[in-house]
Amino acid sequence: MKRETLVPTGPSPEIAAARLRLLAEASRALASGLDAEESLRRLSRLLVPHLADACVIDVVEGGGLRRLTVTDRDPELALRVLPGGLLPGADDSAAALAKVLRGAGPTIVTEFAAPESGDSLHAAQWALYRTLGAGTALIVPMRVRRQALGALTFVRRAPAVAFDEQEQALAADLGHRAGLALDNARLYALQQHTAEQLQLSLLPDLTGLAHLQLAARYVAARERAEVGGDWYDSFPLPDGSAVLAIGDVVGHDLAAAVRMGQLRNMLRALAYDSEDDPAGVMRRLDKVMQGLTSIELVTAVIARIQTPAHGPWRLHWTNAGHLPPLLAQPDGRTILLEDGHAPILGVDPALTRETASITLPAGATLLLYTDGLIERPGEDIGRGLTRLRQHAAALAREPLTVFRDELLTRLSDDQHDDIAILTLRIP
Secondary structure (H helix, E strand, O other), rough: OOOOOOOOOOOOHHHHHHHHHHHHHHHHHHOOOOOHHHHHHHHHHOOOOOOEEEEEEEEEEOOEEEEEEEOOHHHHHHHHHOOOOOOOOOOOOOOHHHHHHHHOEEEOOOOOOOOOOOHHHHHHHHHHHHHHOOEEEEEEEEEEEOOEEEEEEEEEOOOOOOOOOHHHHHHHHHHHHHHHHHHHHHHHHHHHHHHHHHHHHHOHHHHOOOOOEEEEEOOOOOOOOOOOEEEEEEOOOOOOOOEEEEEEOOOOOOOHHHHHHHHHHHHHHHHHHHOOOOOHHHHHHHHHHHHHOOOOOOEEEEEEEEOOOOOOOOEEEEOOOOOOOOEOOOOOOOOEEEOOOOEEOOOOOOOOOEEEEEOHHHHHHEEOHHHOOOOOOOOOOHHHHHHHHHHHHHHHOOOOOOOOHHHHHHHOOOOOOOOOEEEEEOO
16 A cells, blocks of 8 residues: 555654644644534544544543544545444453553554453454554553543554654654643633533522513623623512613623622612612612722613503613613514613712613513624624614514524624623513
């Protein structure tokens, strides 16, 4: 078999340069995204046929192994070994792969005898070698902090083309780098999951407002593994009215999520313990925030809704540098509630703030939202508001949960930021 595409053996400078280029390209492939498994698939495609006729990547998962990818210079052969299957664990197997995962280090396999009965992993490896026509195989671990996360298996079909010492060192280096990439991605995903769960736990439970038809949602950003300070809230007041609020604490990290929880709790205490209108509550919140916390800048809308048994509902609100609430009426008309606007919290607690008021039409939908719903990089905010009004008008007669879910679906196709929305349907 011709092997002109393989990295040649020998000590020449050209060979060393080719291997360095391959290592550099492999490093770029592993660092090309947050999805470590896709990066490993790219690595496998890069190494075939430059280092071997086939490359197999297995990752430890639970008590067994998952065959992540199989790449072969002959695509038809690769199709015969479908990845994704869960292989038995390596604890008691005599297979070379199992020995590598248990700490044996890089291992070369040149004999492919049929396994003993009862050794499922050895049987699976024997079937793999037979399907790929292996003449020799080099197995290197993906090991981080003395823990094996998986292994790379390089297969050559011609037994006479052995892996020399430099190629073995290169393969071992690739295994180490692949292990680091996989470990970093898993740690990053764990951190993101923990932060998201913390943020979700800080968001309120709206079931205590049974007399109001409310629907809310928080959606984490898709393009990055960070949470932010987006928040919403709704709670009853002693006089029977209710507060609706939404805002965004500056920052996109775990600290922003924690500050968001601080701010929401302060708002609840200040609003419940006073008879202030929304502007007064916002001033008090600004003063306490700047005096007692490290929170720097916050945008927010605080609204108070009066729901008399007879007569129309009334909404009173104030806005601290936030996007204007939207009122979508059943006839398709939409109104941006742009009154009551003042600078963001964190600038000057003595700033004048005003409360605006409006009568809420029967059947209308009030929407409070954060900027992730409408903003797009490089786009004027006016276009996002126009898009929001168009979709809200089209959905105004739908059930409230449908209104919320469809609005998110239609407006979050290119989502680059967290989104929080809070909706209220007037009966």
